[in-house]
Amino acid sequence: MIRYDLVCSAEHAFDSWFRDSAAYDKAVAAGLVACPVCGSTRVEKALMAPAVAGIDRPAREAPPEARQPVAAADPRREAMIAVLREMKKHVLANADPVGDKFAEEALKIHFGEAEPRSIYGEATAEEARRLIEEGVEFAPLPVLPEEGN
Structure with a gap:
């Protein structure tokens, strides 16, 4: 470390x-x-x-x-973090976790080889570039302040 x-x-x-x-x-x-x-x-x-x-x-x-x-807490920042926290909570509760198979599964859904559904997982930078090139829409989940760096 x-x-x-x-x-x-x-x-x-x-x-x-x-x-x-x-x-x-x-x-x-x-x-x-x-x-x-x-x-x-x-x-x-x-x-x-x-x-x-x-x-x-x-x-x-x-x-x-x-x-x-x-600095004193900025209410706008706190409101934004609250929205991001709720968004992430919603995704984690309503999407299927696919782990490091995210890119593979996203492409299957995109090309109609798998049932359309919400998923989340991990992708390498190279996999993310390929998804963009193929026209797959996705977004990273936010890293929240309480999750640390």
């Missing part, structure tokens, strides 16, 4: 854990890493200092520009 210091396009600093650097690259490319403050999925790695074991140093406090106060 690796922990990255991240920063969003609005310059909010946060961190997140990933299996490895490839997992980070994949998650960011798929828009799955979101700022916990503003919800932006435009994130990148922040400059990090490596942790060096065996050296006794006093704990350093983050510089003032890195310490950002948590």
Whole structure:
């Protein structure tokens, strides 16, 4: 596991854990890493200092520009998150989970080889591109703030 210091396009600093650097690259490319403050999925790695074991140093406090106060909850943001939460809840309750066979099943439904129905699951970026090329309409489920990064 690796922990990255991240920063969003609005310059909010946060961190997140990933299996490895490839997992980070994949998650960011798929828009799955979101700022916990503003919800932006435009994130990148922040400059990090490596942790060096065996050296006794006093704990350093983050510089003032890195310490950002948590803004008061924006009612519009909270309303949007509530709508996304309800949408996701509805999809999970009313669609069939197909796991990593999402692209395969979506294509079968699209071409009339399977009964039309709502499904959800996982797709790689390559599979998503193929679905788009074939004209299959789909949308990613939102990653909600309580699900963490």
